Amino acid sequence: MISLDPDQRTPAKPCRRTAKEYANGLMPKWCPGCGDFGVLNAIYKALSAIGRPPHEIAFVSGVGCSSRIPEYTRAYGFNSLHGRALPIAQGIKMARPDLLVLVAGGDGDGFSIGGGHISHAIRRNTDLTYLVIDNQVMGQTGGQASPTAKNGSGTPVNPVLYALAYGAQFVAQGVAGDPGGLATLIEEAIRFPGFAFINIQSPCAAFGDPLMKALAPRTKIRKLEAEGHNSSNRLMAIELAEAYGNILYTGVFYRNPNPTPTFGALTEKLRRKPAISDLEAPA
Amino acid sequence: MKGAVIGIAGFSQDGIAAVGDTLIGALALEGYFAILSTQCGDPVRGGEASCRIRFGTTPVLNSGGVLDLAVVLDWRNFSLSSGELTVGPETVVIQDRKPGSGALGLPPGGFRPAATISAPISEIATRSGGKSLAKDSVVLGLLASWFGLPKRRILAGISSRYRAKDKTALTANERAFSAGVEFADRHPLGQDLKIDPCPARGAGRRVADGNELCARAALFAGCKFFAAYPIAPAGGITHFLQREIWKHGGTFLAAEDEIAAAAAAVGASYAGAKSMTATSGPGFSLQTEVLGLASAVELPLVCVNVQRGGPATGMPTTQEQADLFAAVFSAHGDNVRPVLAPTSVADTFDVTVEAFNIAEHYQTPVIVLTDRDLALSKAVLEPINPSQLNIIDRLEPTKAELRKYARFQLTEAGISPLSHPGMRGGSYLAAGVEHDERGIPTTSGDVHARMTRKRLNKLNPLKARRDLFLFEGDPDAHIGLVSWGNVSGIVREAVRIARAKGIKVKLLVPRLLYPVAEVVYEDFFASLMRCVVVEQSHQGQLHRLLKMWTTTPREFMSVSKSGANRISPHEVVKLIQAMEKPATERFRTHYCDLLNVI
Numbered sequence: 001m002i003s004l005d006p007d008q009r010t011p012a013k014p015c016r017r018t019a020k021e022y023a024n025g026l027m028p029k030w031c032p033g034c035g036d037f038g039v040l041n042a043i044y045k046a047l048s049a050i051g052r053p054p055h056e057i058a059f060v061s062g063v064g065c066s067s068r069i070p071e072y073t074r075a076y077g078f079n080s081l082h083g084r085a086l087p088i089a090q091g092i093k094m095a096r097p098d099l100l101v102l103v104a105g106g107d108g109d110g111f112s113i114g115g116g117h118i119s120h121a122i123r124r125n126t127d128l129t130y131l132v133i134d135n136q137v138m139g140q141t142g143g144q145a146s147p148t149a150k151n152g153s154g155t156p157v158n159p160v161l162y163a164l165a166y167g168a169q170f171v172a173q174g175v176a177g178d179p180g181g182l183a184t185l186i187e188e189a190i191r192f193p194g195f196a197f198i199n200i201q202s203p204c205a206a207f208g209d210p211l212m213k214a215l216a217p218r219t220k221i222r223k224l225e226a227e228g229h230n231s232s233n234r235l236m237a238i239e240l241a242e243a244y245g246n247i248l249y250t251g252v253f254y255r256n257p258n259p260t261p262t263f264g265a266l267t268e269k270l271r272r273k274p275a276i277s278d279l280e281a282p283a
Numbered sequence: 284m285k286g287a288v289i290g291i292a293g294f295s296q297d298g299i300a301a302v303g304d305t306l307i308g309a310l311a312l313e314g315y316f317a318i319l320s321t322q323c324g325d326p327v328r329g330g331e332a333s334c335r336i337r338f339g340t341t342p343v344l345n346s347g348g349v350l351d352l353a354v355v356l357d358w359r360n361f362s363l364s365s366g367e368l369t370v371g372p373e374t375v376v377i378q379d380r381k382p383g384s385g386a387l388g389l390p391p392g393g394f395r396p397a398a399t400i401s402a403p404i405s406e407i408a409t410r411s412g413g414k415s416l417a418k419d420s421v422v423l424g425l426l427a428s429w430f431g432l433p434k435r436r437i438l439a440g441i442s443s444r445y446r447a448k449d450k451t452a453l454t455a456n457e458r459a460f461s462a463g464v465e466f467a468d469r470h471p472l473g474q475d476l477k478i479d480p481c482p483a484r485g486a487g488r489r490v491a492d493g494n495e496l497c498a499r500a501a502l503f504a505g506c507k508f509f510a511a512y513p514i515a516p517a518g519g520i521t522h523f524l525q526r527e528i529w530k531h532g533g534t535f536l537a538a539e540d541e542i543a544a545a546a547a548a549v550g551a552s553y554a555g556a557k558s559m560t561a562t563s564g565p566g567f568s569l570q571t572e573v574l575g576l577a578s579a580v581e582l583p584l585v586c587v588n589v590q591r592g593g594p595a596t597g598m599p600t601t602q603e604q605a606d607l608f609a610a611v612f613s614a615h616g617d618n619v620r621p622v623l624a625p626t627s628v629a630d631t632f633d634v635t636v637e638a639f640n641i642a643e644h645y646q647t648p649v650i651v652l653t654d655r656d657l658a659l660s661k662a663v664l665e666p667i668n669p670s671q672l673n674i675i676d677r678l679e680p681t682k683a684e685l686r687k688y689a690r691f692q693l694t695e696a697g698i699s700p701l702s703h704p705g706m707r708g709g710s711y712l713a714a715g716v717e718h719d720e721r722g723i724p725t726t727s728g729d730v731h732a733r734m735t736r737k738r739l740n741k742l743n744p745l746k747a748r749r750d751l752f753l754f755e756g757d758p759d760a761h762i763g764l765v766s767w768g769n770v771s772g773i774v775r776e777a778v779r780i781a782r783a784k785g786i787k788v789k790l791l792v793p794r795l796l797y798p799v800a801e802v803v804y805e806d807f808f809a810s811l812m813r814c815v816v817v818e819q820s821h822q823g824q825l826h827r828l829l830k831m832w833t834t835t836p837r838e839f840m841s842v843s844k845s846g847a848n849r850i851s852p853h854e855v856v857k858l859i860q861a862m863e864k865p866a867t868e869r870f871r872t873h874y875c876d877l878l879n880v881i
Contacts, residue, residue, distance in 0.1 A: 079712055
């Protein structure tokens with residue numbers, strides 16, 4: 001495998017760090033009142049709880065308002081192409097399994113232009129954490145309908161149901177308005193061994209859907225845990241996910257109690273065979 | 284004879300590829316040089332299949348023109364392959380005599396061979412093999428006898444093919460081979476096709492196709508990540524690497540589409556791994572957005588495009604050199620991506636290693652434009668000398684540099700040290716959006732101009748790389764040719780023939796297609812009155828590209844055939860002869876007539 005920095009042959013031991021250690025001091029370029037500020041703070045908090053040093057984290061995003069998140073962290077950031085964050089992140093994780101790899105982006109980035117990649121990231125079960133910051137609108141370009149927008153089509157994409165249907169083994173939902181609860185979810189997602197998906201309700205301050213704006217305050221959300229949901233019950237999770245757009249559930253919808261092997265674990269044994277010489281003569 | 288060209292065509296289940304593979308293996312071990320090109324109309328449903336093998340006692344530059352011997356297993360499928368297998372007045376045709384074939388088994392109109400001989404190939408196969416599936420072994424027997432080829436080595440080839448599978452099948456095929464030899468011994472040909480014995484054995488030679496060499500070169504260069512989506516004719520690269528890359532500590536990703544393949548490769552490169560993706564025209568079109576990203580964030584990436592006929596799905600199993608514009612002008616924006624092309628099957632190895640070196644040194648995506656014929660043709664190759672190949676790794680920041688790290692620092696050469704996740708102090712944002720030296724997104728026009736200049740100027744030293752060009756012929760000749768890719772092998776042979784006839788002519792073959800090395804071309808053009816660019820695309824894409832960037836000779840012409848239409852060395856010799864004559868009318872009409880193109 002690729003050599004680490006000579007002084008860092010093995011990743012540093014995780015230790016409790018402060019949230020500040022993950023912020024790089026740049027002023028985020030978001031509208032006043034944007035939910036992304038809350039999401040960013042939740043990410044700092046979750047990362048401090050995990051405790052990996054920032055230089056061992058690769059944070060990938062696509063294009064859009066929320067895709068700017070990596071720019072404001074001290075991690076290695078990759079603000080890539082619209083919709084291509086997941087394949088790029090998988091390439092990083094496959095080349096360097098020891099890294100902590102996070103992906104963030106909007107619902108347009110994920111479920112519109114990048115929609116084709118989500119099912120494959122789930123099926124490969126690469127150990128990534130994918131945060132979709134869902135605001136039901138194409139915010140950066142001026143408020144066009146996004147795939148989760150209610151006014152955009154007859155049946156908007158239901159991100160939670162989508163991830164569950166494709167077989168994601170960790171599916172959760174959080175809200176920007178509850179950074180504390182969201183931080184706990186992100187931490188759990190990172191600790192989950194395999195592909196983890198969190199849909200984060202973060203209504204757009206400039207163009208947001210009034211109904212979703214009304215649902216998103218902390219007082220309106222319904223916590224799955226408090227509702228008595230058993231997160232190892234996938235069928236129940238699917239039923240609850242159907243409420244997307246009407247009831248805002250937060251918490252873990254589904255966590256596979258017996259996670260299947262990750263891409264990294266499955267491919268590790270392939271490397272044990274002896275190598276042929278590159279220039280070997282024909283037999 | 285010093286060498287020969289044999290063509291075989293029939294139904295895809297007739298074992299045509301097996302004949303070719305067995306022959307080239309036996310010839311290589313005996314010390315002959317050879318190029319084998321196989322073709323099938325549709326690899327899935329079955330249909331016509333053909334192969335042509337050219338071999339000789341001296342190195343073979345291309346798969347040749349008119350056939351010396353054609354083996355026709357059935358005329359319908361042979362006719363479908365006639366673009367590949369040219370039958371001329373000197374060709375000896377062997378046709379399978381089977382019940383129910385056309386009147387007297389004669390070839391349909393359009394074929395005027397020297398002799399047409401019927402041999403009961405299917406009948407011998409059924410009689411000795413028990414089933415007609417042993418036709419390939421009968422054909423091998425006939426060829427072994429008529430050409431005087433090494434029977435022992437051919438038998439060894441047949442045996443290695445069946446040994447592990449089925450003892451009965453092996454015995455049947457060995458009997459079929461002997462019966463073929465026996466028939467040919469009893470029916471000698473009018474012409475003597477006996478091949479000269481090989482003077483030397485040539486230790487360490489190997490048989491491989493361009494795809495395999497590309498894949499092996501990637502491993503040799505240190506490629507640790509390869510991602511691809513299935514596509515013809517690039518499949519061979521994937522088949523090799525998906526099996527072998529793991530053993531070299533690397534990873535293979537079967538991506539969901541070509542965009543994801545290229546994107547994952549860029550991700551792996553960001554993480555510090557040398558990485559590659561391989562595709563063909565349709566996939567390459569999709570990958571251009573990722574190529575643009577790799578240029579913007581200055582990450583090394585090797586992208587192989589095995590050209591086939593286009594546009595759209597085009598002709599997936601045929602040859603064309605029409606993706607040069609697509610490669611040169613891939614992706615939007617003010618940018619340059621180096622484009623390399625191998626000049627022979629063997630050269631695919633060196634060019635792929637070079638592509639990694641350029642990608643890593645200049646922190647840029649590099650496009651390798653190989654083509655169907657180079658990728659799928661098998662050739663007998665001299666041993667590769669690894670000590671002659673340099674491996675270059677990316678420039679990493681020193682400890683001191685990491686203390687005050689600016690990823691896109693403006694340096695004199697335009698190349699900035701590149702960190703990767705895991706390096707303390709090296710964190711930066713790789714942003715597809717324009718960014719300053721530290722990687723922070725910007726909307727400043729000044730910064731954009733500076734960074735654009737950095738990304739373009741860093742590639743300038745490439746234009747002085749004379750080692751990325753092959754030169755052949757008389758340096759002070761007044762007539763000259765330029766050619767690239769697989770076609771250059773045909774032109775090289777033609778130039779040698781013309782020079783043997785006393786014509787002063789020279790040839791330039793670029794391995795570096797882009798950026799255009801103006802100085803190298805203008806040095807070459809200096810003595811020329813007349814220059815022709817020979818290539819395989821309707822538009823003559825290299826010809827037009829050179830007109831954009833260089834001061835060309837007074838008469839600068841394009842001779843190009845649209846893909847899938849073979850250019851023969853003989854045609855190019857005729858072209859050179861015409862170029863030598865003073866132009867009584869516009870030269871253009873001469874070459875148009877010669878190659879029957881518009």
